[in-house]
Amino acid sequence: MITDVLEIFAPYGPGSLFGALLVLVALYFGKQFLEExxxxxxxxxxxxxxxxxxxxxxxxxxxQRDRERSQMEGRIAAQMERSNTLIEGMKTLMESVVTSNEVLHADLVNSQARSQGMAAQVEHIRDRVDLLYDKEHNS
Incomplete structure (x- = not known):
């Protein structure tokens, strides 16, 4: 087989054999280089x-974190809104209680004044009854 190859390149000289070997080696390494x-x-x-x-x-x-943060901020905002609504309701309730207390206090003062007036009338009636009683027993 080597002799067949040598016979093919014999007419062209040893340089062509060396050139062909060089081309084959270059092709082999070129293929390796391309694969690498x-x-x-x-x-x-x-x-x-x-x-x-x-x-x-x-x-x-x-x-995902941004979505979760947005959802959490939405829940916090809703909770704060509910808290603010409850606080406003409590303020209204407290104002109502204060107003009711003021009305009750005014009624109490009025009731005390009426009670003192009635007490004076009862005292007057008692004095009259005592006077009448004394006149009947002393006469």
Whole structure:
């Protein structure tokens, strides 16, 4: 087989045999280089793809946290609104109680004045009755 190859290149001289060997070696190493280059590019692509997936995961997590924060802020705002409504209701109730107490106090003062007036009338009636009683017993 080697002699067949030598016979093919014999008319062209030893330089052409060496040139053909050099081309074959260059093709072999070129193929190896291309395969390694493709493998390197695939690794870089995989790394880039994983990096992009991580970035996308981070973006999704951030969006989820933002949604949860927005929901929490909405619940807090609603709770604060309910609290404010309750506080306003309590203020109204307290104002009503104060007004009611003032009315009751005024009624109490009026009632005390009437009671004193009635007490004076009862005292007057008692004095009259005593006077009449004394006149009947003394006469």
């Amino acid at each position: 280059f493709k493998a390197q590019n695939e690794r870089k692509a995989n790394i880039d793809m994983k990096r992009e997936e991580r970035k996308q995961d981070e973006v999704n997590e951030r969006a």
